[in-house]
Amino acid sequence: MSRVFSPLRSAAALAIAAALAACGQSQQHAGFAGFPPAEVTTQVIAVRNFPVAFEYVGQTLGSKDVEVRARVTGIIEKRLYQEGAPVKAGQPLFTIDPKPYAAQVAQAQAELVRAEAQKAQADRERARLAPLAERKAIGQKEADDATSNAELAAASVQSARAKLDELKL
Template sequence: MEVAAQKVVEHATPAVMEFVGQTESGHEVEIRARVSGFIVKRNYVEGASVKAGQVLFEIDHEPFQVQVNAARAELAQQEARHARARANLARVQPLAERNALSAKDLDDAVANEHEAAAAVDRAKANLAARQLDLSYTYVRSPVDGMASAASQMEGTYVSAQNSQLTTVSSMDRMRVNFSVSENQLLKLQSARDSGHLAVPHDGQYEVEITLSDGTIYPERGRITFADPTYSQQTGTFLVRAEMPNPKRVLRPGQFVRVSVIGASFPAAIAVPQRAVMRGPKGDFVYVVMSAPRGADGQAAFKAEQRPVTLSDTVGDDWLISEGLHAGDNVVVDGALKLSAGAPVAVSRQLPSQAPAAGTH
């Protein structure tokens, strides 16, 4: 039986781990009312870009302006009282120095001046608080980003802290969240401990994402967070990567395919997928082995059925973790017609080649 075969070689090859992830803003802010009142105006276009400090909503400011005016009048009154108390103290101090005034009268004048000064400070603080409340009637964005739809319409009464008005999401950098299962983690740890998988020395993995239309996003990111605690509900733990988003291609909530890059298989053995057969006892390949010479003295070969353990896919190849060694000559074409021990003739020897990039 004529077959095509390929010699097995060991090559270092990248190990790419793939997961399903979802994007979220690197900085998402809930915009809430800080004072209670009626919304009188929305100043932004829903879904549009906004700048830090831009006024998004206006709450009826007239009641707060009235409070500011009252606080300002109170401050003026307290400053007048303080001026009168200070003038009175200035009059009685010389008299006290000449013993023309009792100590009690002097003490009363000093106390009155201190009380008036404290009342001025209190009035100033009250005015500042009222002015701050007035400023809160202009609801501003704290960050640059994209503003979502308004949660409250004009004319709606909103309560301080309890009423969310909209959300602003920073778009310059995006997070990509994905989950790693316990089985996946144990598999990775086992491969690392056995030497089949090499991880980055600095622990820094790069992340590449593929969008829903199959487009590979041009910017790469890095893993910035891995939750050490498993979720009891899902049996997974959260991993987060951060991606640059200078052109704002990514939006919060997108589902993407996450490729984690940085690990490698230091001595990978790969064979074409068509060379791997499946039998009752599992996966196997045929290896070309020497057989006793024929009567004509010519070299003879036979097919040996070799059980193998598959690891990962590498393009059109399988990575083999057990069963093959460097130098084995594996039948690639013609294996379907073979049986264990069948005589074979290698009519075509395929060139050995390094695998591209494995997925784990």
């Protein structure tokens, strides 16, 4: 049996040697299906400074918040500032049509005059009824009514003055 396998072994060894010899051919035929080798570019390494820029998405808030409110409503006639220019506290920003406010002030002045006239009448009435009340010529209710009317008239005068002052702001 060792003789039968001996020529087989020799043939196998010869086939392996032939295969190894075929693999060892020159480098000219090596590569991918005949393509030339790829070109490679090189660069010399050097230390350099590059600017670094970052972009971010975000929202910003001002360091101070300012609330601008009008004291009155009305038709704006003129803007008194330049857009983007700084303004100072209390600086007028707009001119508003004064006609409706002038009419309201005139009405409040007339109301004040009316209230002062009513107060003067109530004071005269109280002054006239006071001696009669002392002599018991009139009832206590009439004297109290005259005093109350005079006090109410004085309060109406104060209210009319306050309204006029408010409208003059």
